[in-house]
Amino acid sequence: MFVDGAFSIVSGAAVGGFTCETGIGCLAAAGILSYGADTAGHGIVALWTGEQQTTFGAQLLMKTGLSQAQAEILYGLGAAGVELATLKYLVKSPALLTDDLLRSYKAEGSFLPSKIKDLSVLHITNSGETVLGHFPGYINKANLKGASFFDIGDAWNDLTPVQRWAANTHFLDAIASKGDIVKLSLTKGEINPNSYLAKEIEYLTGQKGYKWVNQWSLRPPSGY
DSSP states (O other): OHHHHHHHHHHHHHHOOOOOSSHHHHHHHHHHHHHHHHHHHHHHHHHHHSSOOOOHHHHHHHTTTOOHHHHHHHHHHHHHTOOHHHHHHHHHOGGGOOHHHHHHHHHHOOOOOHHHHHHHTTTOOSSSEEEEOSTTHHHHHHHHHTOBOOOOGGGGGGSOHHHHHHHHHHHHHHHHHHTOEEEESSOGGGOOTTSHHHHHHHHHHHHSOOEEOSSSEEEOOTTO
16 A cells, blocks of 8 residues: 555656546545555555555545445546546446455556557547447447447457446547437347446436437437
8 A cells, every 4th residue: 555655646746637526526636646645654554553544535435425445446546547527427336336346446557548548439430320239239230330339359358347447438428529329239128237338328328418319329418
């Protein structure tokens, strides 16, 4: 914890912070620098006492109802520079903040390489339509229509769960900014509730203002 915290202090000074849109946004902005000092300080205490310590940032987040593990993940992600929109989504979907995600973050970090960002938007077209669905059916439908779709190939296998979702939301942010209509390769009732597709739909409707048109499609908010 001490080594991780010391590194974060140096990284935070170079990276900068988030805009202070919400309480989480403010915490994330302050966390770029304070996370390092926080974790380093608690690391020293842990070394002295032999007991695992909860960072101050996580203690604040726990007041929202998150568990210690969930709070530590979210606090760490904010310091790592994960996009504010993703943090807001995770706050509203705390079930995604699991111990496995914490271990993944601690082991491999949550930064999204520029190469992965480029791959995530590689298949965006100017058709005005994006196809989502369960893999690989949505890719076939998108290719037939000349529509946009998300696919980063084998690079997906090398990413942590945090990085996978960051790549996914990077794509969704891009198609939402273009005002794409979203078409599904299956009906609304056929969506697996535990799938990435379900999370994509939740993200688009909850964070990007998309509305269901029918069982097969969603439209962006008015103004596009």
